[in-house]
Amino acid sequence: MRLRVEFTTEPFDLDEPPPHALAARDVVQGADLDTVDVGPFGNTAEGGADEVLTAVDALLRKALAAGATRVSLQVNVLEEQA
Structure with a gap:
């Protein structure tokens, strides 16, 4: 299974x-993920389920340990490509 996570941290x-x-950002960039897109208002990463879920736990x-008061995230299951 492949997953995509989109997330933001606050306060901005x-x-x-x-x-x-x-x-x-450091967590997702250092994780074993297929794609990572870091932006000023949101971040996206894709990869295998185990890798994405491990990265989500770490991020x-x-x-939170670095001062985030809110982390908003969404995880989507991606269709497998033939």
């Missing part, structure tokens, strides 16, 4: 990324 800071956003723990 438009001048520079806060520590919790950097922590979450929640690290973002």
Whole structure:
């Protein structure tokens, strides 16, 4: 099974990324995922179910420890390509 996770961390800071956003970004960029797209208002990553779920666990723990007051995320199951 392949999954896509989309997430944001708060509070926002438009001048520079806060520590919790950097922590979450570091997790997904360092994870064994197929694609990672990091943006100023949201982030997306795709990969196998085990890899995505492991990354989600780590990004929640690290973002909250780094000061996030809210982490919003959505996980979608992707159709397998033949």
